[in-house]
Amino acid sequence: MSDVLDLTCELIRRRSVTPEDAGCQALIAERLARCGFVIRHLRHGAVDNLWASHGQGGPVLMFLGHTDVVPSGPEAAWQSPPFEPTVRDGRLYGRGAADMKGAVAAMVVALEQFVAAHPQHPGRVALLLTSDEEGPTNLDGVRRVAEDFRASGERIDWCVVGEPSAKERLGDLIRVGRRGSLSGTLTVHGVQGHVAYPEKALNPIHAFAPALVELAAERWDAEPATAALPDFPPTSFQISNLNAGTGAGNVIPGALHALINFRYGTASSADALRARTEAILHRHGLRFTLEWNLSGEPFLTAPGGRLRETVVAVCRELCGLEPEQSTGGGTSDGRFIAPLGVEVVEIGPVNASIHKVDECVSVQDLQALPAMYRSVCERLLV
Ligand SMILES: [Zn+2]
16 A cells, blocks of 8 residues: 555544544644644634644745545445445545545645655745535634634745546646635515405515516626636526425415525626625515625636646646646635635546545545645745
8 A cells, every 4th residue: 555545544534524523633743743844733613723834934835625524425325335445446435535535645645755855945835724624614614724824924825725626637627716606595575465366465476587587697797808718607696596485376475585696706796796686686676685695705826827837837747638727616715715815726636526425536646646746846845
């Protein structure tokens, strides 16, 4: 067994379903402390966060990951138990193998190798881990640590996130930004009444329908100023839930409830999306309440950035691939680090099986990852 495979298996055996860390970070801290890393445990509420750094001054290259995993679902549905790492046909199976204990193990091994080969390296290398990435709020994870970093003036120049980014082959896709996510809980108020006496009621379904047509047809982004490829897919507006009605066929309901979500790029702002949505609802004369929740602002690491160019070069040279440089997919903890003025790039294993039954990672890819992360360190700091 290799070092990275061994460590990944050790981590999978720990049942660290959010917000549990189940001893993953203690194991990693002990290893890195042996190599001279300075360790800080930053526990907030029920969440474990680990900060390990090596070296002095700047520049600072940080690796970012999470030790928590999503629940396995019914264990009987798995071919082998989700928390018993198992190698079959060249793949390592287990919850977290791809998202993202494999990459966390690869980062640890890469950092160990890097400081052993370059004990007097310039600047600092660091690792930030949280046990609250997969949860619904991320309040006490990287969001909170980033607030503390901002307050204390902690220097970070570059951040490599090990989230599973690849589509089919290691190195075929890196993420250079993420869209923002803005959610709203909408209630349209009407007046309940008998369906036979509509003049004595106000039907919120009828009132909302024309507004919904307009919202769904709206183009939210300004036209790009140049013909250059846009950095983000167009902003999307989606209704994920729509409910009204009492269950009775002869009652006009008193209210309509909807959950809405925007995924948006840097061409839009959350404030503008909120204002335009509310303007459309007002224009249709609706009486409504709308509560907004901004779960992440968009971020983008521009082309030409030192980290972005370095990661692309590593994919070319170590994987023989020209990586797609994407801003697609959901959001990630990188959204809390980027606003500190940090270049953020995500590169990790193939994401085809993440959150699924029989989650797995290719053993060959896993064994190739430490050299890629180590190469990023060497190109930026040596
Ligand atoms: Zn993840």
